[in-house]
Amino acid sequence: MPMAFGREATADPVIFALFFATAMAISALPVIAKTLMDLNLYRTDLGMIVVSAAIFDDLIGWTIFSLILGMISADGTTLAVATTLGLTLLYAALMLTVGRGLIHRALPALQAYTQGQGGVLGFAVTLALFGATFTEYIGIHAIFGSFLVGIALGASHHLHERTRMLLEEFVSFIFAPLFFGSIGLRVNFLTQFDWGLVLTVLTVACCGKLLGAYIGARWGGLPNRDRWAIGFAMNARGAMEIILGLLALEAGLITQRLFVALVVMAIVTSAVSGPLMRWSLQRRSTHRIVNHLVPARFRRELAASTRRDAIRELVTMAVAQADLNVDGVESAVWEREQLLATGIGRGVAIPHARIEGLKAPLVAVGLSDRGIEFDAPDGQPAHVVFLLLTPRKDPAVQLELSANISQIFREPQALDKVQQIQNYTEFLAVLKTLEPRPKA
Template sequence: MGFKIEMEIKMRYLSEQNIFIFLIQVFCLLGLARVLGELFRRWKQPPLTAEILVGVFLGPTLLGRFAPSVHNYIFPNDIVQQSMFDTVAWLGVLFLLLEIGLEVDFSSAWKQRGDALKIALTDIIVPMAVCLTACFFIPARYLTNPDQRIIFAFFMAIVMTISAMPTSARALYDLRLSKTDLGFLIMSALSVNDIIGWLIFTIILGFFTQVKVDVLNLIVIVICTFGFSIFCLSIGRKIVDAVISLFKARKMPQPGVPLTFICLLGLACGAITHKIGIHALFGFFLAGIMAGGSKALSEETRSVISQMVYAVFVPLFFVNVGLKVDFLNNFNIVLVLFISLIGIFARFFGAWLGVNLTKISRANRLTIAIAHTPGGSMEIVIGLLALEYNLITEQMYVAIIFAGVISSVILGPWLNYSIRKRREVSVLEFFSRENILPSLKYEDRDRVIMELCERSSKHLETHSTDDIFLAVIKRENIMGTALEEGIAVPHARIPSLRKPLIVFGKSVSGVYWNSPDGKLTRFIFLILTPQEEDDSQVQILASIVKSMSESETRDAISSSSELNEMWNILQKTFAATQITKKKKK
């Protein structure tokens, strides 16, 4: 009797040793993941690679093989200890899906539904068909249960279909493309891809996890899933926007109150989707979409949420991925190549087919198709779920991880190659001394844009200030163009415009522009490009952002007040950027 009571006490309460070991685990794993992740970021590589490597180093692959006593002390074979860290790791992936949802601009994606929907649908249907077919040829020894080949094939098809939107978004940001129309279209298509892909995945997962296959029950799951999704993407978004707007109107603490509300929203939606019979991940994803659609949610608050998730939660999840299995014992080069090549090819071909069904210029088609190729974090998340449900073997799990990492690592250089293939454009071709406003009159965003448009209209005989302003403000309201360090690049495509035009204005006191870092905007470049021409906008905007990213340039412009002095600074800066481009080529 006494032994039974003692066991119940052990099961109900954590020991001091459990807490101590847990703290050691988090300290080692999070610390190493952050340090190595920052190194990888400087090398223009995704941090998730570094985070997985930390798990591989400290897991059974290396530390467990060469220093088993140390490994067993830090990661004891104790169910309570393992459950503690697994719980934190799963919180990481839940909040990762919440943050990904925040990046999905459903309203903008809906406005772009023509081209974006074509690209997204082909990038779901084609990879699904290619991968589904290919998975039927995988030998039975790689399946945990050969009788479940069909459900296995569907899972693997989803693994190799959903694109990693955060990876693509980061690559676009690094290449200074995130604020261009091209970047906007890519993110819109990836948003639709994510929504459709995760909806299909969670329904398949719901079918698989049913203890007893009941047709009526499965129909109820599908109806409830679609119903809840439609509610969240329509009425739910309006309710959440009203609540966040209320927080802002009442001047409640920012970003604390919205952050708490969004976390609670994620937990509530996760609980609802779990109750429906599909995974809680989809609920967190929908919660992120609802909150992300609120115009009252500032870019600074979004940035705080993103930093919180990627600084703490996400590293612990991907470290846990590396801790799960022995990568050396389960590495199979044939499987790695099969999953990597099929997945990358299928996603690329699907997006390429979709973009060729649109009227998008040929110069942008390759870039859009490449941006859809990374499986990255999403591929790994789904792979881990499949392993947890005993649907795939450890060898297949390791192959999926390698495939996700490979597709993420090659994305940056591949995208950069597609940009370098474009015709060379110099900012100075479309920018002159007369188009500089050394000191803007207003401190309001719309009035500043109007002031810049007024200057541009002097060079455009067929376009009035009001026409230009309406085009620019419409584009700005769809997707803000404020960047970090006080820079904004409002732009628009103007019908019948013969060549691009650039106007620059400096605000002495600063303008509130809802920037990601919360700083006031002081350096504003208005970029007008022809309606049918795509190359110049991408090249011009990327060149401006690169030039203004140097603190010396910003400081020099800030300290100058004379028109000629400011023109000399900008002229030298853009000329230097052009020389650097030529040397790289």
């Protein structure tokens, strides 16, 4: 059976089975993140769950695959498999604990004493090369070392969202074209294309990922529609799958037929991930932000100049007539904000939290002419801040309201129009004119 799935004749069947299982389980975090951004879901609770799951999935998957490569090459190095395993786990543990802490402390100094984003970019590339060199030395592929450096670097809240986008563009525009070009030179896709193997790999990959993600989301208490959305998101494989297959091909573990099947599977799953997510979520009953606004929870000019103060000011205004504790609600919103900043770009931020005991959504809105830093992807401060407090038992409401706000401010002139208003009535009128018309 392994031979039918594309195992090289000289490869160990057990190692091949471990590889194939890992290849079916891997996800493509960059593709998932981009899909969530396109659907205006990246900063929502659902988006945070998907991204966290994808990071954990990739961490476990690449750890297992790196050990597989170490097992293959162990006979050709001075390190035994057990030693390689121990060094790999030690490196991972140190990088994700001590290394992460040191990086977190170093970033403010780099941002303070270097010009622009160049210092952080150079620091990130140097660290990635160091991690790659070390893991290559101990018998594990270089990509695993760089991958762990990326996780440790990305865990710091000192790494601004704008810098993250710059790093992604740097890799996408310089390294990615070279990588994909090299693949085309190595493999003849026309002669190695096997319809039966492609369909088998695609079926196993999709069924396994969708079922696994659905069961996990169900255990997490998420509603049925969110379970399918998470499954469709996690099903995207992208470049991660292609890299995995290429390394296995170079190691003599798989045939070119299986590599081509993995590439096709990666492309198909990435292409359908976004449309299927949109389809699974469009069946929701639509909550419109304008239906939850009231004059008492609107402020034309916020007194706050920082993110924490803005949240405090909006929470105080939101719960003034509700049976809620200001400090408790503020702590919940700020805790969520620290997990993932809620600036969505285009001058808008949507801090939010799900509150125990709340029966209906509470929305407070504040404007700031000078702007408040909410770590948005475009690097721009927030001039319109929506605070969303929603029932803990109904996670769909927060997702729908956030999506509705994102749709309204997708209009290029939306922020300019809002900043020209003088009172609540004008604000409500502008939102209603900007709001997309519901589909018939």
